[in-house]
């Protein structure tokens with residue numbers, strides 16, 4: 627019988643960030659991941675570490691995002707120190723390009739409104755066209771770009787390498803990872819929990835369910851409702867070009883290898899096929915921002931699924947001692963928070979309880 631202090635169900639970025647933090651603090655940790663065919667947002671995302679513009683209608687989310695963003699540089703060093711695997715993390719700020727005066731004014735209004743409830747001093751500014759061009763780097767911006775918002779907290783990384791690095795770090799610190807072993811049931815027992823997987827049982831003192839979209843069924847089996855659904859997003863990737871873009875932007879970034887990433891659509895819960903229509907919409911806006919992209923070949927296009935709650939913000943639920951659910955969008959951005967010592971912080975569970983959906987119908991906004 628395998629015996630642990632903590633079993634983390636789900637080996638995506640949320641689960642492995644939590645596992646990394648707990649194993650570093652000395653717990654005996656097992657991560658159990660699901661089937662290869664599961665929907666896995668951690669392998670399909672845009673790789674932004676992003677605070678800018680987030681938190682509409684839920685100031686505690688704004689604060690949480692800023693806190694995670696601020697912890698990211700140390701977090702990145704901690705992971706890389708243990709794993710030796712880099713993931714191209716850069717945090718020099720990020721841009722949101724505005725096409726036309728209407729977009730510029732709307733962006734300014736959105737950020738100004740958010741600032742009124744922000745727990746921290748202003749971390750953003752609106753840039754005119756010349757300053758936007760200057761900060762964007764040696765890339766020629768289209769004539770419709772009138773400016774951009776800039777936030778100093780933002781950054782980007784290679785999400786696949788981040789996952790690889792965290793997995794390696796967990797194992798080097800003595801944690802175990804069981805892959806392709808879906809959890810089939812979780813049952814309470816004296817002094818802890820019995821977790822059944824497709825490759826046999828695990829006994830543990832504590833369970834964290836961070837199984838992305840798979841968390842809903844696990845919660846249902848335990849008698850709890852997790853209000854999450856899938857939101858399909860597509861991304862385009864171009865052939866590599868000399869690196870000219872100095873900062874990542876929401877919707878368009880150039881990675882360190884030179885590929886431009888363009889994304890991401892919001893398409894609700896539907897099939898995972900990549901489509902010409904979505905690709906065309908993404909490409910059209912990208913070309914208006916950077917006209918030189920017009921003739922750059924696309925080498926990849928994919929679709930992934932965000933994990934979305936009714937207001938798009940996280941749900942952290944601890945319905946019983948030793949049992950926690952953690953589901954969210956923006957799991958890359960929130961990874962530094964998830965690795966922190968938050969599992970015993972009752973305030974987090976009050977602030978991000980699903981009970982808030984009974985009180986409010988406000989909709990958030992996410993990258």
Ligand SMILES: Cc1cc2nc3c(=O)[nH]c(=O)nc-3n(C[C@H](O)[C@H](O)[C@H](O)COP(=O)(O)OP(=O)(O)OC[C@H]3O[C@@H](n4cnc5c(N)ncnc54)[C@H](O)[C@@H]3O)c2cc1C
Pocket residue numbers: 635636637638639640641658659660661662664665666667668669670671672673674675676807808809810836837838839840841844858859860861889890930931932933953954955956957958959960993
């Ligand atoms: C197109 C797109 C762009 C995005 N861009 C960004 C971005 O720029 N920045 C950002 O911060 N976030 C971004 N996100 C969101 C981010 O990718 C997700 O928030 C994050 O990956 C969620 O991680 P997760 O671990 O909760 O879920 P997942 O990555 O989906 O992992 C869940 C894991 O649980 C496992 N599982 C399921 N059921 C079971 C079971 N019964 N037993 C055991 N394991 C199980 C699955 O196999 C899977 O490995 C984006 C998402 C998409 C789709």
